[in-house]
Amino acid sequence: MNKLEEIHTIKDPRVIEARELASAAGRRAAGKCLLEGEQALAWALHSGWMVERVFCAASQADLPLLSDLQQKGCQVCHASEGILKKISDTNYLIPLIGVARIPAENLRHRPRGDFVLVLDDVRDHGNIGTILRTAQAFGVREVVSTTGELDLFYRKMVDASRGTVFRTLLTPYASVSESIAALKAAGYQIVATSPYAPSLQSAARLQPRPVALVVGNETRGIDPLWVENADMVVQIPMSRQVESLNVGVAAGISIYELKWKLVMAMLINLIRSTLGRELNVTGKHVQLALDARLREVTPLNSTQVILLMVMKCDGSMTSDQVARDTAHFGEELQALIAPLQTEGLVAQSEEGLRLTEKGETTLAQLWGVVERSQEEILEGFSEAERGALMEYLRRIQTNCTHILAEASDSLPKL
Numbered sequence: 385m386n387k388l389e390e391i392h393t394i395k396d397p398r399v400i401e402a403r404e405l406a407s408a409a410g411r412r413a414a415g416k417c418l419l420e421g422e423q424a425l426a427w428a429l430h431s432g433w434m435v436e437r438v439f440c441a442a443s444q445a446d447l448p449l450l451s452d453l454q455q456k457g458c459q460v461c462h463a464s465e466g467i468l469k470k471i472s473d474t475n476y477l478i479p480l481i482g483v484a485r486i487p488a489e490n491l492r493h494r495p496r497g498d499f500v501l502v503l504d505d506v507r508d509h510g511n512i513g514t515i516l517r518t519a520q521a522f523g524v525r526e527v528v529s530t531t532g533e534l535d536l537f538y539r540k541m542v543d544a545s546r547g548t549v550f551r552t553l554l555t556p557y558a559s560v561s562e563s564i565a566a567l568k569a570a571g572y573q574i575v576a577t578s579p580y581a582p583s584l585q586s587a588a589r590l591q592p593r594p595v596a597l598v599v600g601n602e603t604r605g606i607d608p609l610w611v612e613n614a615d616m617v618v619q620i621p622m623s624r625q626v627e628s629l630n631v632g633v634a635a636g637i638s639i640y641e642l643k644w645k646l647v648m649a650m651l652i653n654l655i656r657s658t659l660g661r662e663l664n665v666t667g668k669h670v671q672l673a674l675d676a677r678l679r680e681v682t683p684l685n686s687t688q689v690i691l692l693m694v695m696k697c698d699g700s701m702t703s704d705q706v707a708r709d710t711a712h713f714g715e716e717l718q719a720l721i722a723p724l725q726t727e728g729l730v731a732q733s734e735e736g737l738r739l740t741e742k743g744e745t746t747l748a749q750l751w752g753v754v755e756r757s758q759e760e761i762l763e764g765f766s767e768a769e770r771g772a773l774m775e776y777l778r779r780i781q782t783n784c785t786h787i788l789a790e791a792s793d794s795l796p797k798l
Contacts, residue, residue, distance in 0.1 A: 388445060388462040394470050398437060398461065402483050406473040408535040415491070417537035419482035420472055422449060427547025429453075433484050439463045439471060441479035458482075486537070493526060493553035495570055495596075498650060499643055500526040500555075502563065502574075502598040503534065504606050506631060511602065512536070513544025514632035520548045522639050528596065529556045530563045530607070560607045568613075572596040576610040577638055581619035585641055588618050592649040597642055599635045663780075670761060677757045682750060687712070688724060689754065692739060692747045700735040 391399060404410035405418045419425045419435065426449065428435060437459045438450065450460050465477050472478045501519050506512055516527065516536070534556055536542075536549045545552075557563040567574060573591050576598040598614070600606030611617055620629065620637055629637075674686035687710055694709060695701055703721075707713050712720045721737070724730045729743035739747070762770055 388440070388450075388460050391439065391461045391463045391467060394467055399439075399463070399467060399471060402437075402439065402471045402481065403473070405483065406471070408533070408538070411486075411535060411537055415488075416483055416485050418472070418539075419484055420478050420480075420539050420542075422447065422480050424542055424547065425449060425453070425480060425482045427542075428482070428484055428550050429456075431547065431550035433487065433550055434458075435482045435484045437461065437483045439468060439481045441465060441468060441477065444479050447480070453482075489553060490536075490550075491554055491556075493555050495526050495528060495555055495567070495572070497524075497526045498594045499524050499639075499646060500528055500567075500572065500594070500596050501635070501639065502528040502530065502567075502596050504530045504560065504563075504598055504610065505601040505604070506599065508602055508631075509538045509540040510544045511630065511632045513541040513546075513549070515599070515635045516541075516545040516552050517548045518632065518636040519639055520551065522643050524639060524643070525551055526553045526555070528563055528567070529554060530560045532556045532558050560609045564609060564613045567596045570594075573615040574598060574610070574613065575638075575642060576600075576606050576614040576617045577619065577634065578606055578611065578617055579619050581617040583616060583618050585618040585620050585638060588616055588642065588645060590642070590645045590649045591615075592653060595642060595646050597635075597638055599631055599638070602631050673761055674754070674757045677753050677760075678750070681753055682746075683723070684746075684750070687720060689747070689750055691720070692724070692729065692743055695730065695737065695739040696744065696747060700733060700738040702736040706737065 393399070394403075401414070401416075402418065405414060405416055411417050416436075419428050422444075425435065425438065429452070434456070435453055435458045438453055439461050440447075440450065440463070442462060444450070445462065454460055463471070468477060468479065468481060469475065471481050501515070501524055503512065503515070506515070512534075519525070519527070534554065536552060536554060542549050555566075557566060564574070572594045574596045575588065575590075577585070577600070598606055598610050600610075618638075620634060671686050674689075678684060678686060678689060691706065691710060698705075701709070703717070706721065707717050710717070710720060721730070724743070725732075727742075727746075728740055729746055730737050731740050732738075762773075765773070
């Protein structure tokens, strides 16, 4: 059983704070929200949120989730059913309630992506949750609100979004006019949706620049200012027997269709900005720079020197390991290894290829070139920036390793 702190009264300062978070005003004032139920806690943790405190009923004390939370520095408190009902302001029991600080970026984000969603006075919590979930299914995390009062952390909204609210980046503006001015200044083309629009959404021709899609209030639709200032106003064609679509459904259709059109319009720009391309181009430039410096002192290239470094760390490597680490195969792999063996820098052993004494000496002699090259490549970077860069690269490698492991697990077992 997890060791829990006991709370005996609703006058406990921790309970008082949590009770205030049951209202939107309380959440805005504190910059925190309630996480009601095990699923909401799990969603928040998966989104990288830090949970400060959890109140739980006795029946939940052995949950593995609580141990995970405690290891992350979360305070776990046991509370009676009566206190838990007071915290959640419900007549029924929610046996697990967390308190988490909302990351600043989630509340005050500056739009910078290629597609943002504008909620123009959309009010129904279930609709908003559905819209957020649908948007993130198509890669849209950035949301603009035309009022400063939009609160994403009502229980119904969290549930309807299936936790995607925790990954949503919100930009609240005070009015429609302020929203329009900010989006235009940031270079967005504004696409407003209306059942009375002169153009069909399917015929829309987008420019190769970011899109701000506006969806309106459940009853009144979009504000007339959007119609006056939009780059285009479009409608979803429907049967005459249906007056209108639910705003969540309409938003899903529009996001899907317009995101596809935007990709087609911006394809060249998107290709140039993809992570894979940027990493590949950067890697090639680093390799060419190191090759240029090595040619001044040795016939070895950067791939061969890095291979010697890996062998020094790992002790020995099989040919398959060398192929995997260098992305060289067949004749190309042999051409990479052969000069190292001819010069006596590596040798074949029972375990595989290993670094010889001469190889270690050569590596030590070349190390100064490697260090100087690294300094040139990172010129202008502070120590903090260099550390952050290495950490980011390690995190990318870890995430890629997880993807590969999941892909391997999903393969059919023969």
